[in-house]
Amino acid sequence: MNASEQRTNDLHQNSFLFDAHCDTLGDAIAPPPRGRDLTQWSEKGHLDLPRMRAGGINAQIFACFPGIDRLHASPTAAALQRLEALYQLTESVPEQITLITTKKTLAQLTPNGPIGAILSLEGVEALNGQLSLLHTFFRLGLRNVGLTWNPRNAAADGIGANTDFGLTPFGKAVVETCQKLGIMIDVSHLNEAGIADVLAMSDRPIIASHSNARALCDHPRNLTDDQIRAIADQGGVIGATFVSHFLNPDYRKASLNDLLNHIDHLVEVAGIDHVGLGSDFDGCLPPQELDSGEKYPAVTQGLLQRGYQPDDIRKILGENFRRVFLDILPD
Numbered sequence: 001m002n003a004s005e006q007r008t009n010d011l012h013q014n015s016f017l018f019d020a021h022c023d024t025l026g027d028a029i030a031p032p033p034r035g036r037d038l039t040q041w042s043e044k045g046h047l048d049l050p051r052m053r054a055g056g057i058n059a060q061i062f063a064c065f066p067g068i069d070r071l072h073a074s075p076t077a078a079a080l081q082r083l084e085a086l087y088q089l090t091e092s093v094p095e096q097i098t099l100i101t102t103k104k105t106l107a108q109l110t111p112n113g114p115i116g117a118i119l120s121l122e123g124v125e126a127l128n129g130q131l132s133l134l135h136t137f138f139r140l141g142l143r144n145v146g147l148t149w150n151p152r153n154a155a156a157d158g159i160g161a162n163t164d165f166g167l168t169p170f171g172k173a174v175v176e177t178c179q180k181l182g183i184m185i186d187v188s189h190l191n192e193a194g195i196a197d198v199l200a201m202s203d204r205p206i207i208a209s210h211s212n213a214r215a216l217c218d219h220p221r222n223l224t225d226d227q228i229r230a231i232a233d234q235g236g237v238i239g240a241t242f243v244s245h246f247l248n249p250d251y252r253k254a255s256l257n258d259l260l261n262h263i264d265h266l267v268e269v270a271g272i273d274h275v276g277l278g279s280d281f282d283g284c285l286p287p288q289e290l291d292s293g294e295k296y297p298a299v300t301q302g303l304l305q306r307g308y309q310p311d312d313i314r315k316i317l318g319e320n321f322r323r324v325f326l327d328i329l330p331d
């Protein structure tokens with residue numbers, strides 16, 4: 001290892017890395033050949049515990065994505081199955097991964113201790129339009145809620161619905177209840193009217209767990225500068241994502257360099273305290289330089305090469321997301 005590699009490595013391994021989005025639980029429950037044991041290093045998919053450790057990940061949001069699994073008649077059952085997969089993982093190797101449900105459990109994470117897992121819904125289909133189920137999922141450990149995936153649901157319209165409708169009364173009740181209970185609201189996938197409604201409803205920090213800047217890649221899943229500014233103004237954080245289609249208008253050309261360009265832009269518009277990372281591992285096609293959890297140090301190396309100071313790199317790698325979750329999670 002030369003001196004510059006050593007510097008990158010030291011900074012990366014001593015930073016708190018918080019990845020705000022992955023779909024890995026879907027792989028955990030999938031039948032072979034996609035399904036795999038997350039305790040084992042695999043060449044399949046993007047994330048498993050050994051590769052998370054190698055990549056220096058300290059906290060990971062695990063999405064329960066019930067949106068397009070047509071085999072499941074019940075999105076509630078699909079979400080519960082993914083929750084169960086995470087419980088089985090945290091119970092089988094508690095020294096490697098632990099469920100984060102409170103400020104205290106998040107604050108206690110250490111660089112060499114277990115990885116903190118945060119449970120998330122990517123779309124509230126699993127609630128079946130019933131607020132009481134939100135309370136149930138909260139009891140089960142849910143701490144981040146993306147209101148929609150791409151289609152319309154009972155709460156709101158995703159970007160795929162192609163409408164100007166904002167939150168439904170149920171959607172507003174979900175946001176209000178989440179913020180009362182201590183669940184983060186995540187606006188990635190939500191349409192513009194929905195994001196505006198969430199921001200207008202409360203002044204609590206919210207996140208966009210995996211979205212890039214529309215100024216650099218004009219895709220509806222990316223955020224406009226006005227949205228980026230508004231999320232930052234409320235103290236929130238935007239997770240730059242590795243999704244090739246959101247990095248470069250020609251997704252085949254997407255690269256680590258594009259990700260760094262999006263981070264530069266987000267920092268310029270939102271400020272250094274409001275940018276993080278949300279890979280979308282196991283839910284997307286990432287650039288080849290970023291196609292496995294173990295490759296995370298390449299991001300740190302890229303930020304160093306662009307002249308970011310170590311303290312600012314730590315904010316982007318995870319301190320910003322850690323700050324807002326310490327703010328929102330229950331005691």
Ligand SMILES: [Zn+2]
Nearest residue numbers: 122189210283
């Ligand atoms: Zn997504």
